[in-house]
Structures are given as structure tokens and as C-alpha cells.
Amino acid sequence: MRRVLLTLAAVAFAGLLAAGALVGGMYDISATDQHLAPTYWAVDTASRQSVKLRARGIAAPPLDDAARIERGLALYRDHCVQCHGAPGVAPEPFALGMTPSAASLVHTARTWTAGEVYWTVRNGFKMTGMPAWEFRLTEDELWDVVAFVMAMPAIAPVEYKRRAAAAPAPQRRPEPARPADARRGKVAIQQYACPICHEIPGIVGANKPVGPPLDGWSRRGVIAGILPNNPANLERWLREPQAISPESAMPDLGVTERDARDIAAYLSTLR
Amino acid sequence: MRVAAAIAALSLLAACERPAPAAGDRENGRLLLRQFGCGQCHRIPGVADAESDIGPSLARVGERAYLGGVLPNSPANLAAWIRDPQRFDPRTTMPNLGVTEAHARDMAAYLQEAK
Numbered sequence: 001m002r003r004v005l006l007t008l009a010a011v012a013f014a015g016l017l018a019a020g021a022l023v024g025g026m027y028d029i030s031a032t033d034q035h036l037a038p039t040y041w042a043v044d045t046a047s048r049q050s051v052k053l054r055a056r057g058i059a060a061p062p063l064d065d066a067a068r069i070e071r072g073l074a075l076y077r078d079h080c081v082q083c084h085g086a087p088g089v090a091p092e093p094f095a096l097g098m099t100p101s102a103a104s105l106v107h108t109a110r111t112w113t114a115g116e117v118y119w120t121v122r123n124g125f126k127m128t129g130m131p132a133w134e135f136r137l138t139e140d141e142l143w144d145v146v147a148f149v150m151a152m153p154a155i156a157p158v159e160y161k162r163r164a165a166a167a168p169a170p171q172r173r174p175e176p177a178r179p180a181d182a183r184r185g186k187v188a189i190q191q192y193a194c195p196i197c198h199e200i201p202g203i204v205g206a207n208k209p210v211g212p213p214l215d216g217w218s219r220r221g222v223i224a225g226i227l228p229n230n231p232a233n234l235e236r237w238l239r240e241p242q243a244i245s246p247e248s249a250m251p252d253l254g255v256t257e258r259d260a261r262d263i264a265a266y267l268s269t270l271r
Numbered sequence: 272m273r274v275a276a277a278i279a280a281l282s283l284l285a286a287c288e289r290p291a292p293a294a295g296d297r298e299n300g301r302l303l304l305r306q307f308g309c310g311q312c313h314r315i316p317g318v319a320d321a322e323s324d325i326g327p328s329l330a331r332v333g334e335r336a337y338l339g340g341v342l343p344n345s346p347a348n349l350a351a352w353i354r355d356p357q358r359f360d361p362r363t364t365m366p367n368l369g370v371t372e373a374h375a376r377d378m379a380a381y382l383q384e385a386k
Binding site: 216249 | 323336341359364
């Protein structure tokens, strides 16, 4: 009994020390302070295993279609090369100093399945700069990128440069209309980084009072002091704030129609 | 307290420019926010009946980065916004209530601290 109590006291003391170190600012947050080898191993293993588990059962469409790979190459050139690089192409300077640095995907397809690449591109990686591309690309475009990533190990640097220079800018293909989905809207709010400026119930984040808090949104009468508050107007405001208030500090975040509808649906649940 | 309210109401009726301390009188500001009916559209902590959700809540408005989404927040800008919102956003539904400079300064002083 006494031993149990002593052990508990020791654990509590260690916890207090750790909390004190955190609150006291002892953890070095600088990007020049590299992770300890065990930390790196733990993070790397946890993320790899997490992807493997979650990507089970994802069925890939045919990915060896040359046109699909070319579309994927153009999307990769426009959205991915900045952090990940490409055959013979370095990431942008800002990405080189990231901790952790983004993976070189030239090698990925040798050890990852298409489903695992798809899952990662779609959902992103927490605590890294990798966003969830579900909110930036359509389902079809996600698979285009996967097709290119899976083809990349066979593409020589000179060939990549030639094809990247030649590939036309990807044409946006419209997605089928879907009914408003408040649960997806809650995720989209995080993905458009709304909580860096607004306090929003149910969303963990900085919640800085740059703009007004959005609690009790469904009761709010007016949007931005201008538009009567209803889901259709909120959708308009989210997509093109400057079209409604040219003076507004609320930026145009490039919110898609589907995401705006889902975000409006979530905010309408706040009473 | 009751005397102060009476004085505030009287000064409002007279609509005169009353000399005010530079920083604004918080308690007078609280009374003025009630007198001008700000609570018809806003929630304002400490102001009776100010529980409307037409416009945004003014709780902790002093910590906000922008006023009306358009004007960098400062005590002086808050007073200027209260006096003439259309000057900063011609489309805003916030009405110009004909608030004097001294009254706006008092309201801004109260709102700076409203939690």
C-alpha cells in the first residue's frame, strides 16, 4: 500500500515537473532545434501506422491513364512542388526550413500504396504543414495527384521538367451538388482557418477576437452589418465578402460553393 | 446614481456638447448606451435590456481587431464609428444616431472595458 502511494506521488511529482517546464517556457519551440531521435521515430511511426490503418479498404480507380497522370502532374506542379519538390526540383526556400521538412515524394510510391497516398492527400497531416486537400481539390483531382505521385519514381528529372513546362493549367471540373452537411461544415471551418480570427463554439483554435465571435449565430440578425442573416446570404458572404462589403477586413478565402454551404449549415446550428 | 442618470437624460434632451474628460466617463457611457437604445441591436454586458442579436455582441469589443469589420479598433476610432458609421462603411445597417463627440467618447470608454 505504502509502495503504491509512493509510486503515485513520484508520478504526480514528475507530471508537475513536466507541466512546470511547459509553463515555464523550457521547451525550445525554435525550428532550428531538431527533434530528438526517439521523438522523430515516434512521430514518424505513429503517422505511418495511422495512415496504414485508415487507408485499408480504399479502392483506387485505374491510375495508369496517361491523361490522368498529366492532369495530376499539372496539379502537383501548381500545389505540391512548393513544399515537396519534384524530380530534380527543390522545394521553395520557405519549405526547406520546416520542422519537420515535407517528405520527398520522389520515393514515396516505392513503399506506399495508392490508397495510402490518397488518404494522406485527402486528409492532410496534423502538426505538419500538410493540409487536407479534400477542401482544395475535387475527388477526381485528388486521384489525379495520386496517379502522378505513383508514376513519379519512373520519371527522370529532365523528363519532369519538360512535362511540367508543357502541361497546361488544370481546368476546374465542377462537382455534383450535394445537400448541406453541418458536420462536414464543422471540419471545413477548421480547414479555412476561421478560428484564427473568430471565436466559434465547438471549434478548438486560437479564437482571436480579430472579427466578432460567432456564438449564437442562428439568432444573429445581420451579416457584417449589411445582409439579413439567412443560410443563402451567409453562403454568399463566405464566398465573396468584398462583393458585399468592399471595405471589409474579412478576406476572400476561396471558399468553394459546397464548403460555404456546409459552413453555413454548421453556423446555423449555433443557438 | 439616480442624480447622474437624471443629469445624463437632461443633457441628452438638451443635445448640447458637454465638456467631457479626455478619456471619457465610463459610468456616463453606460447610461448613454441605454439611452440611445444600443441594446435594440446589441448585447452589452452591464447595460439593462441590451440582449439583442441583430448586430454582434459588444462583450470584449475592446479586444477586437476591427470595428464593423472595416475600421482598425482603437478608443478614438470606436467613438468615431459610433458617431458616423456610414463614414467608414456606407452600406452598414448601423444607423447614425446623432451622438455628440463627448457622448461617443463616454460610450467608447465604457465599451473598452465591457466584458
